[in-house]
Amino acid sequence: MTTPPVIDLIDLRFAWQDGPTLLDIPEFRVDTGERVFLRGPSGSGKSTLLGLIAGVLEPQSGKVEVLGHDMTALSGPKRDALRADRLGVIFQMFNLVPYLSLVQNVTLPCRFSSSRREAAGGDSKLNDEAVRLLSRLGLSGDRLLARPVTELSVGQQQRVAVARALIGGPDLIIADEPTSALDADARDRFIELLNEEAGRSGSALLFVSHDASLAGHFDRSVDLSEINRAKGGV
Secondary structure, three states: OOOOEEEEEOOOOOOOOOOOOEEEEEEEEOOOOEEEEOOOOOOOOOHHHHHHHOOOOOOEEEEEEEEEEEHHHHHHHHHHHHHHEEEEOOOOOOOOOOEEHHHHHOOOOHHHHHHHHOOOOOOOHHHHHHHHHHHOOOOHHHHHHOEEEEHHHHHHHHHHHHHHOOOOOOEEEEEOOOOOOOOOOHHHHHHHHHHHHHHHHHOOOEEOOOOOHHHHHHHHHHEHHHHHOOOOOO
16 A cells, blocks of 8 residues: 655645735655655745645645645644644744743643643653753753753754754654754764654654755755746745
8 A cells, every 4th residue: 555645736826915926836745754855045945835735824826735634724733733744844044932941841742732742652751852862962960951942042042952853753844944054063963863763763854955965864855946836945
């Protein structure tokens, strides 16, 4: 029996209100467990596409199917629930909660999703799993872990956002420029860790960046300009 794709886009079209078409994608798919690198320069529409896949944005037309669910047919609350249960999203702006500690930020998805909480080990092991992920990303020590995220460097905040996306082994991880604040050595180690954690849980990974030199770390590399018939992007 053929396993359905994790992401399946067909005839996807998107434009901001009263603007020109920014995305016109006849077909794009990511299979179960596949790790895909999506490249394109800044402003090419990568973040917009991720917003559509994550259910934060809605297209004007076309099919956006994620984990077997037609995102265009789901209500806003049902898209939110699917995202909490089965997606790990690393936003370009991090979207951390400023008054929470590192561990509290990482465990946040599990507070909204019982299935994600159970996958992370349940209430008794939830903090331990957050500490494990943070430690793997180079963030450890009681004093550091208790600090609010506003006291961290940009690079440290970025790693907290990554740990939050990984906790509970979601079926799909979407990463929007997650290495932008890292130097070359840290960047390569980070991608190896991200791939290892995705493989550990069987997660598919869609990794977006303008840096084409990262492509060799992934199963497949796709240039957005090759699948997008529209001329512009944001």
